[in-house]
Amino acid sequence: IIAGLFYCHSGHAVEVTWLKTDWPPHQITSGVYQEQGTFDLLQKQIVTLLPQITHQVQIVNLQRMEQAFLQTSKNVCSFGSIFTDKRAVSRWYSKSVAVLPGLAVHFRSGTELDQHPALQANGSVDVRKLAQDIQLTGAYQPNRFYPPSVLDATTYANFIPHEFTSQVNAAALLVSKRVDYVIEYPERMTFYLQQNNSAKTIQTLAVADASPYVESFITCNKSPEAPQIIEWINAALVAVWQTAEYKQA
Known part of the structure; x- marks a missing residue:
């Protein structure tokens, strides 16, 4: 009924473009596991429960995804966003979808690191101090949310931005x-490392500080239509949480 009222009021069908980026193990856009990521499977369930929406999918990189949320002329949504005050200015957030491990530093065992x-002393790493060591080279993916120590580290020339893809990912850079x-x-490193047994x-x-x-x-x-879209998504999430498929994803 709500969907019908909204359709009549707006005078047109609601369209949503789902923005996806290659983000294994949650979103996988190529290779043998294409469309089999955890968020890929969840998105299929959500879309099935939202027949009042015309759904489209567009694959973009992180930079273009961030830019797409700044416009309001068409409806765009995506899975897997972390809440930040900056993003909240231009986005509506659904109910929580998942709780995942925090950001980490990865390096080869048996090295000076x-x-x-x-x-x-607590077993964590100060990334700022790592970046200050000019004998070491680090890599990070730009256009993500990072804690202060990582943001400070990005000012050093030996801490380089790198687009992590399925072919050239963080694990591949380390192993090579x-x-x-x-x-x-x-969880991303675990997925990639399992692919090459490293x-x-x-x-x-x-x-x-993460x-x-x-x-x-x-x-x-x-x-303009986003508040209603988020309401529908939240209702669909509640329904999905009751299914065995969600627990498996």
């Missing part, structure tokens, strides 16, 4: 010894 001064350490989420050679430690866990949400831009 095992005893580096950047290692803290192109860099000494990378900043990446643990998990035992990589050590993972938390970023010192939250140990992050909540992930569906977000939509602040178009």
Whole structure:
């Protein structure tokens, strides 16, 4: 009934473009596991429960995704966004979709990083101190939300921005010894390392000032129709939570 009232009031069918980026193991846009990521499977369930919406999918990189949320002429939504005050200016957030491990530093075992001064007493790593070591090269993916220590580290020339893709990802950079350490989420590194059986050679430690866990949400831009779209998405999420498929995803 609500969907019908909204359709009549607006005078046109509601259209949503779902923005996706290559983000294994949650969104996988190519390869043998294409469309089999955790958010890929959840999105299929959500879309099925929203027949009042015309759904389209567009694959973009992180930079274009951030830009797309700044416009309000068409409805765009995406899975897997972390809440920040800056993003909340241009986005509506759904109910929480997932709770995931926080950001981490990954490096090869048996290197000088095992005893580096950047290692803290609690087992975490001060990324700022790592970047100050000109003998080391680190990598991070730009256009993400990062804690202050990582943002400070980006001002150093030996801490380089790199677009992580399925082909050239954080794990591949480490294993090939192109860099000494990378900043990446643990579940992403685990997925990539399993692809080349290198998990035992990589050590993972938390970023010192990063939250140990992050909540992930569906977000939509602040178009005129977005508040209603978010309401529908929240209702669909509640329905999906009751299914066995959601627990498996």
